[in-house]
Amino acid sequence: MRNQNFIHVCILGLLLCSFTAQAQEDIEDGPEAQFVTRFPFRQYYGGVVVLQAKLDQYPDTLQFLLDTGSAGISLDTSTCLMLNIPLTPSDKIVRGLGASKVISFAHDHSLHFPGLTIDSLDFHINDYKLISQVYGIRIDGIIGYSFLSKFIVQVDYDKEEIVVYTHGRFKYPRGGHLMKPNLTFIPVVTSPLRSGKREALHRYYFDTGAGMCLLLSTQFVKDSALLMRRKVKVIPTEAQGLGGKMQMFITTISEFRVGTYNFRNVPTYLFDDVTNITSYPSLGGMIGNDLLRRFNLTLNYARKEIYLMPNTHFRDQFDYSYTGLIIYLIDGRIEVTDVIKGSPAEKAGFRIGDFILAVNNNFTNNLQIYRDQLKNIGTRPTLLLMRDGELLLKKLPIRSIL
Numbered sequence: 001m002r003n004q005n006f007i008h009v010c011i012l013g014l015l016l017c018s019f020t021a022q023a024q025e026d027i028e029d030g031p032e033a034q035f036v037t038r039f040p041f042r043q044y045y046g047g048v049v050v051l052q053a054k055l056d057q058y059p060d061t062l063q064f065l066l067d068t069g070s071a072g073i074s075l076d077t078s079t080c081l082m083l084n085i086p087l088t089p090s091d092k093i094v095r096g097l098g099a100s101k102v103i104s105f106a107h108d109h110s111l112h113f114p115g116l117t118i119d120s121l122d123f124h125i126n127d128y129k130l131i132s133q134v135y136g137i138r139i140d141g142i143i144g145y146s147f148l149s150k151f152i153v154q155v156d157y158d159k160e161e162i163v164v165y166t167h168g169r170f171k172y173p174r175g176g177h178l179m180k181p182n183l184t185f186i187p188v189v190t191s192p193l194r195s196g197k198r199e200a201l202h203r204y205y206f207d208t209g210a211g212m213c214l215l216l217s218t219q220f221v222k223d224s225a226l227l228m229r230r231k232v233k234v235i236p237t238e239a240q241g242l243g244g245k246m247q248m249f250i251t252t253i254s255e256f257r258v259g260t261y262n263f264r265n266v267p268t269y270l271f272d273d274v275t276n277i278t279s280y281p282s283l284g285g286m287i288g289n290d291l292l293r294r295f296n297l298t299l300n301y302a303r304k305e306i307y308l309m310p311n312t313h314f315r316d317q318f319d320y321s322y323t324g325l326i327i328y329l330i331d332g333r334i335e336v337t338d339v340i341k342g343s344p345a346e347k348a349g350f351r352i353g354d355f356i357l358a359v360n361n362n363f364t365n366n367l368q369i370y371r372d373q374l375k376n377i378g379t380r381p382t383l384l385l386m387r388d389g390e391l392l393l394k395k396l397p398i399r400s401i402l
Contacts, residue, residue: 033152033168037115041066041160044135045371046211047293049155051143051162054112058083062140065131066155066162067209068299069286070144071185073121075106076128079140085109087125094126095275111147116164121146130240133328134211136367142209145185148301155208155297158311167302176295176309177259181206183304188283194255195226202284206306208297210288213266213318214256217273218249220284227251235401238326238338239269245338246271250322250401258291259308266291267318267401290319320400321375325350329367344397351387358384374398 042050049066055075062079080087087104094103106123128139147153152170154163172178181187187206192199202220221227227234232251239248249270256266267290273280294314298307324343327334336354339345357363359373360381373381377400385392 031168033165033170036151036164036166037113038161038163039114039116041155041162043157043160043293044137044211045368047157047289048135048211049208049289050135050137050139051113053143055083056110063138064141064143065139065209067142067144067207068148069186069205069207069209070142073111073123073141073143073146074126075123075141076132076139077125078127078129080106080125092124094124095277100275111143113164118147118150133330134240136329136334136365144209145301148299152302153299155299156311157293157296157313170298170300170303172298172307173309176307177261179259179306179308180304181306183301187306189258189287189306191287192257193226193253195253196228196232198224198226198228200224200226200284203282204284205278205286206292207286208289208292210286211290212269212288213263213290214253214268214285215288216253216268216270216285217278217280218270219273219280220278221270223281224284226253233401234270235322236340236342237269237322237324238340239271252320252402256291258287258295261295261308261310261314263291263318265318265320265402267320319375320402321377322399322401323374323396325374325396327356327367327370329365332365334365334367334370344399348394348396350385350394350396353387354392355386356383357386357391 044050051064051066052061053064054061075085085106087106089104090102092103094101104125106125109121109123110117110119111121123141128141132139152165152167156163179189181189188203189206190201190203192201234249234251237248237250238245240246251268251270253266253268254264256263278285294311294316295308296311300306322343323345324340325336325345326338326340328337334356336350336352336356339350339352356370359370362369362373364370374396375398377398380395380397383394383396385394
């Protein structure tokens with residue numbers, strides 16, 4: 001019987017992909033790396049990076065998440081339909097949070113960035129409607145290993161700029177830290193963490209496509225007895241997986257180290273890894289971009305190196321706010337898609353299906369603006385809602401997960 005290939009995908013406002021294949025070998029020292037191009041990006045919820053590019057001869061500009069947690073490159077189903085791109089069925093399976101599915105491919109396409117064209121790309125096809133609703137913008141695809149492996153790529157979160165170099169000898173800037181991840185298609189790093197008096201040293205995906213600080217599997221947390229300390233809050237919440245919405249929990253970890261850099265009281269999501277995307281006990285979870293955006297990154301996959309340079313966001317305060325109000329941008333309107341039981345939002349009388357028209361008299365359909373306004377712990381912003389054709393005003397207390 002023919003062996004099936006598996007792609008691991010984790011959608012949280014983040015995508016996580018992993019193929020099984022041979023590791024790439026280190027390259028020998030050769031000529032110096034040469035500058036190729038630079039182009040801007042935008043940051044969205046959780047610090048995720050969104051790039052713009054064009055596909056083949058199509059005139060439309062598409063939007064892609066840059067994801068070190070992706071083992072390839074992918075396109076959204078609706079984007080393929082819009083552009084009338086022919087698809088080739090396959091027996092490959094995408095396995096993600098809460099579900100698995102068979103995928104198709106769009107073979108031999110070109111992607112055009114400012115000053116750079118990449119040819120002969122094979123995109124796997126997935127449905128990114130939900131992730132588009134999470135970030136409030138259209139997401140046409142995910143860019144991962146298929147791009148990152150071909151160049152040295154710098155991600156400058158201060159300038160919101162991507163800088164691309166050819167492979168070769170490269171001088172990293174002074175003042176940072178050089179990591180040597182285990183890298184086949186997705187970087188895996190070893191990091192220590194502490195929860196109260198409990199300590200654990202484990203391996204994690206290095207995942208810029210994950211819009212949170214830290215994501216741990218509940219099995220790892222249980223086996224490591226990380227939440228045995230007293231007075232730790234574990235609060236139910238919601239995230240998005242391949243099979244749709246799924247329950248998670250949010251808490252804080254006392255200390256977590258990335259490279260040589262320590263972070264305290266780190267907001268941490270806990271998830272039940274039913275599809276075993278972390279292959280536990282091989283990995284404990286993933287480090288997301290709300291931590292990684294605090295560094296300017298140099299991704300040198302050919303040398304299996306990642307260089308961390310602390311940037312102006314390094315000391316940004318973590319987001320400890322909690323409302324229990326889950327909001328997405330759906331068909332141009334900001335809609336309440338879930339209200340967590342026992343949360344401030346439920347106690348304030350919010351309901352699934354409510355439409356948010358304004359927060360503190362700020363009228364917009366920009367999802368990120370509302371999320372920013374709902375981060376101020378201890379405040380009670382006033383929300384203007386539309387429910388069953390009637391206008392309502394409700395105050396929403398913003399609590400802390402600490």
